[in-house]
Amino acid sequence: MRSCIETTSSSSDAAADIARAARRASLALAKSTTAQRTQALHAVAAAVRAAEAEILAANARDLEAAAEGGLSPAMVDRLRLSPERVAGVAAAVAAVADLPDLVGRIEREEVRPNGLRIARMRIPLGVVLMIYESRPNVTTDAAALCLKAGNAVILRGGSEAFHSNRALGAAVTAGLAATDLPEQCVQVVASTERELMNQLLACDEDIDLVIPRGGEGLIHFVAEHSRIPVLKHYKGVCHLYVHEAADLDMAVRVAENGKVQRPGVCNAVETILVDRAVADRFVPALCQRFSALGVEIRGDERTRVLGGEAVAPASEDDWHAEYLAPIVAVRVVDDFDDAVAHIERYGSNHTESIITADAAVGERFLREVQSSTVMVNASTRFADGGQLGLGAEIGISTTKLHAYGPMGAEGLTTTKFIVHGDGHVRT
Amino acid sequence: MRSCIETTSSSSDAAADIARAARRASLALAKSTTAQRTQALHAVAAAVRAAEAEILAANARDLEAAAEGGLSPAMVDRLRLSPERVAGVAAAVAAVADLPDLVGRIEREEVRPNGLRIARMRIPLGVVLMIYESRPNVTTDAAALCLKAGNAVILRGGSEAFHSNRALGAAVTAGLAATDLPEQCVQVVASTERELMNQLLACDEDIDLVIPRGGEGLIHFVAEHSRIPVLKHYKGVCHLYVHEAADLDMAVRVAENGKVQRPGVCNAVETILVDRAVADRFVPALCQRFSALGVEIRGDERTRVLGGEAVAPASEDDWHAEYLAPIVAVRVVDDFDDAVAHIERYGSNHTESIITADAAVGERFLREVQSSTVMVNASTRFADGGQLGLGAEIGISTTKLHAYGPMGAEGLTTTKFIVHGDGHVRT
Numbered sequence: 063m064r065s066c067i068e069t070t071s072s073s074s075d076a077a078a079d080i081a082r083a084a085r086r087a088s089l090a091l092a093k094s095t096t097a098q099r100t101q102a103l104h105a106v107a108a109a110v111r112a113a114e115a116e117i118l119a120a121n122a123r124d125l126e127a128a129a130e131g132g133l134s135p136a137m138v139d140r141l142r143l144s145p146e147r148v149a150g151v152a153a154a155v156a157a158v159a160d161l162p163d164l165v166g167r168i169e170r171e172e173v174r175p176n177g178l179r180i181a182r183m184r185i186p187l188g189v190v191l192m193i194y195e196s197r198p199n200v201t202t203d204a205a206a207l208c209l210k211a212g213n214a215v216i217l218r219g220g221s222e223a224f225h226s227n228r229a230l231g232a233a234v235t236a237g238l239a240a241t242d243l244p245e246q247c248v249q250v251v252a253s254t255e256r257e258l259m260n261q262l263l264a265c266d267e268d269i270d271l272v273i274p275r276g277g278e279g280l281i282h283f284v285a286e287h288s289r290i291p292v293l294k295h296y297k298g299v300c301h302l303y304v305h306e307a308a309d310l311d312m313a314v315r316v317a318e319n320g321k322v323q324r325p326g327v328c329n330a331v332e333t334i335l336v337d338r339a340v341a342d343r344f345v346p347a348l349c350q351r352f353s354a355l356g357v358e359i360r361g362d363e364r365t366r367v368l369g370g371e372a373v374a375p376a377s378e379d380d381w382h383a384e385y386l387a388p389i390v391a392v393r394v395v396d397d398f399d400d401a402v403a404h405i406e407r408y409g410s411n412h413t414e415s416i417i418t419a420d421a422a423v424g425e426r427f428l429r430e431v432q433s434s435t436v437m438v439n440a441s442t443r444f445a446d447g448g449q450l451g452l453g454a455e456i457g458i459s460t461t462k463l464h465a466y467g468p469m470g471a472e473g474l475t476t477t478k479f480i481v482h483g484d485g486h487v488r489t
Numbered sequence: 490m491r492s493c494i495e496t497t498s499s500s501s502d503a504a505a506d507i508a509r510a511a512r513r514a515s516l517a518l519a520k521s522t523t524a525q526r527t528q529a530l531h532a533v534a535a536a537v538r539a540a541e542a543e544i545l546a547a548n549a550r551d552l553e554a555a556a557e558g559g560l561s562p563a564m565v566d567r568l569r570l571s572p573e574r575v576a577g578v579a580a581a582v583a584a585v586a587d588l589p590d591l592v593g594r595i596e597r598e599e600v601r602p603n604g605l606r607i608a609r610m611r612i613p614l615g616v617v618l619m620i621y622e623s624r625p626n627v628t629t630d631a632a633a634l635c636l637k638a639g640n641a642v643i644l645r646g647g648s649e650a651f652h653s654n655r656a657l658g659a660a661v662t663a664g665l666a667a668t669d670l671p672e673q674c675v676q677v678v679a680s681t682e683r684e685l686m687n688q689l690l691a692c693d694e695d696i697d698l699v700i701p702r703g704g705e706g707l708i709h710f711v712a713e714h715s716r717i718p719v720l721k722h723y724k725g726v727c728h729l730y731v732h733e734a735a736d737l738d739m740a741v742r743v744a745e746n747g748k749v750q751r752p753g754v755c756n757a758v759e760t761i762l763v764d765r766a767v768a769d770r771f772v773p774a775l776c777q778r779f780s781a782l783g784v785e786i787r788g789d790e791r792t793r794v795l796g797g798e799a800v801a802p803a804s805e806d807d808w809h810a811e812y813l814a815p816i817v818a819v820r821v822v823d824d825f826d827d828a829v830a831h832i833e834r835y836g837s838n839h840t841e842s843i844i845t846a847d848a849a850v851g852e853r854f855l856r857e858v859q860s861s862t863v864m865v866n867a868s869t870r871f872a873d874g875g876q877l878g879l880g881a882e883i884g885i886s887t888t889k890l891h892a893y894g895p896m897g898a899e900g901l902t903t904t905k906f907i908v909h910g911d912g913h914v915r916t
Binding site: 089092093166172174178180183185187188270271291309312315316318319323406415424428429430432433434435436437438439440441443444445449450451461462463464466467468476477478479480481482483484485486487488489 | 516519520593599605607610612614615697718736739742743746750833842851855857859860862864865867868870876878888889890891892893894895903905906907908909911912913914
């Protein structure tokens with residue numbers, strides 16, 4: 063349990079020690095082989111399975127505190143582990159072990175006219191700090207993806223999962239202890255002291271990237287206090303645009319999936335834009351279906367005229383809203399340009415989808431909308447690292463530097479230039 | 490000359506106006522076609538050629554001020570334009586026009602098991618702020634690369650090139666005026682007020698990336714004051730490591746090229762590490778050659794024993810030094826690991842090269858050294874966007890987020906996910 067750091071009175075020293083240990087571990091990890099990292103991931107998966115009883119006992123303590131603290135049922139559900147969920151956690155780690163390896167991969171080799179051989183080699187970023195809330199599986203998911211990409215990671219979870227994260231961290235450490243990689247490759251900070259987090263966010267010499275995952279408040283706090291680059295997304299105000307050439311049955315199905323299948327996630331649909339030319343057919347059909355499903359509709363004036371009493375009036379706030387609930391905003395737009403302008407103004411650079419049978423219009427939407435994931439005739443719910451083929455996801459970025467959109471192991475790496483010469487000098 | 494902003498008393502308003510105008514222009518630019526951008530670059534090149542007289546007259550004013558202000562001869566040389574240099578500036582813009590296009594490029598297409606077609610589309614970053622010193626050609630080089638990549642750019646040069654930059658900016662604006670792209674795609678901030686720069690660095694809503702180019706002081710200032718991500722390198726402490734299996738004649742030639750060919754640039758060699766096993770043969774040969782060339786050698790104890798009076802004693806500061814002058818630090822190391830440890834401790838993540846005839850050792854060096862450019866048997870002077878095949882270079886990054894190493898047009902772009910479905914919903 064060496065890697066579960068109990069902080070003392072001096073958070074600043076504690077943070078610097080954690081960060082420095084991570085940097086040292088990252089240097090060893092950067093020199094490790096694929097076989098070593100793969101073996102370490104399987105060892106971690108085995109250690110999680112072996113620690114099932116301890117993990118469930120720790121989780122029970124968190125659940126007890128949650129019940130006393132009056133945590134919402136949704137939060138309790140995210141926190142709860144079971145033998146099946148622990149097995150799932152271990153299986154997820156093993157699945158990351160089996161993803162294709164990235165570190166050391168040679169890309170874009172070319173020979174220059176002077177005979178120099180130039181290529182790029184994929185390398186780890188170094189040290190990652192994850193700051194997250196609630197779901198304890200993030201502890202092992204993030205540890206696995208960071209190890210896969212050759213990075214050391216510092217994991218700082220929320221107070222509600224304090225004991226669960228500590229038990230999972232102990233399992234990871236036990237797994238690493240069975241390998242020749244340093245245990246400090248993964249450090250679970252078993253303290254929820256805010257001061258320690260602030261001090262970690264100042265360790266820009268030894269930490270290369272911060273990834274906060276949680277509510278908008280947490281992410282704003284991290285972005286404002288960090289001296290280290292932060293990969294983040296504040297919210298997902300995802301749009302579905304029903305174009306005049308849309309298959310309207312498909313549009314209703316995709317709207318329903320986007321809003322209802324799992325309303326509490328960031329890739330759920332929050333606003334539906336409807337082309338004026340098909341509004342008189344689409345809006346009533348949508349209202350009928352969504353009313354039957356218990357979804358509240360808030361519409362602009364034109365939507366209200368077509369939807370009648372099923373539609374409450376939308377305010378300016380509704381166009382900015384990430385409801386994460388069975389509520390949807392609906393607006394009738396004049397045309398394609400009007401829809402794109404609405405997305406430019408209110409969108410969050412997360413995910414937007416157009417429903418259209420006109421392929422040229424679909425391509426124009428893909429080109430002109432600058433969000434991190436743009437779709438034609440598909441549910442926004444597919445905006446997820448697993449669904450997009452990344453194997454696993456460590457987070458989503460809605461700013462364009464480094465990574466944009468769902469981010470997997472590759473987002474935790476970069477490339478360096480490598481050059482082979484034969485005594486080449488520059489003239 | 491609308492895009493040459495003269496600031497008034499309110500720098501904050503002026504900065505916000507510049508940044509907002511750039512954002513608006515970037516939205517138009519993101520929707521532009523390859524043909525439009527290529528045409529615009531050729532129009533800018535033509536406008537620079539047409540404005541030769543105005544540019545040279547403006548440059549003469551800067552040179553006059555430089556003479557009065559006592560600018561160093563090296564700085565004056567970097568500032569000076571001539572008819573040939575103006576032609577070169579225009580030719581560089583035209584060369585960027587002819588580079589392969591990036592924006593809209595589809596990468597990594599795949600079909601998922603459920604039939605969804607996933608790909609990435611390369612897109613511009615948005616708005617770039619360049620802050621630079623001295624060389625006026627940066628004005629047009631940066632404008633060209635940003636336009637190529639579909640970005641709007643705000644250019645803030647130094648006071649010593651005030652008139653030159655303004656004249657070059659006017660030519661760029663004249664070139665853009667002959668196209669259907671907004672003139673605000675390129676804004677030359679013809680003010681060297683520091684307060685305006687500070688205000689620009691706070692415009693994180695409308696500016697996506699800051700690239701400072703200049704002395705270490707400027708770069709530290711920008712990094713400390715910016716709320717926008719900064720791509721930077723502080724300095725280039727580049728190492729040449731002479732391995733025990735090196736061809737020693739090659740090693741002397743590459744050392745000479747790295748140190749002498751152009752000592753004032755960031756990819757010049759600053760420290761030479763010599764394997765103990767060959768030090769008794771290499772150090773005297775190096776001393777003889779470098780003394781003949783007038784290069785000062787500062788060495789550790791073992792180097793001084795072998796080099797005699799040609800070697801001055803090196804202090805701890807010498808291992809950190811970017812001399813940018815005909816001075817070199819030399820250290821005898823025990824072995825490969827000792828050399829790599831020295832680079833880890835003192836390096837600046839810029840460029841390191843090993844001289845060795847042992848291919849396996851060369852590969853190990855490429856793998857284990859985490860600097861942004863790593864070489865075998867080649868001069869560090871090749872660490873340059875043009876030499877590495879990027880076509881042109883907008884800057885060098887020695888931190889690993891987004892871009893690492895020399896950065897060309899591609900570093901000014903990112904990718905978004907694009908998804909083609911057929912009414913796909915998630916179950």
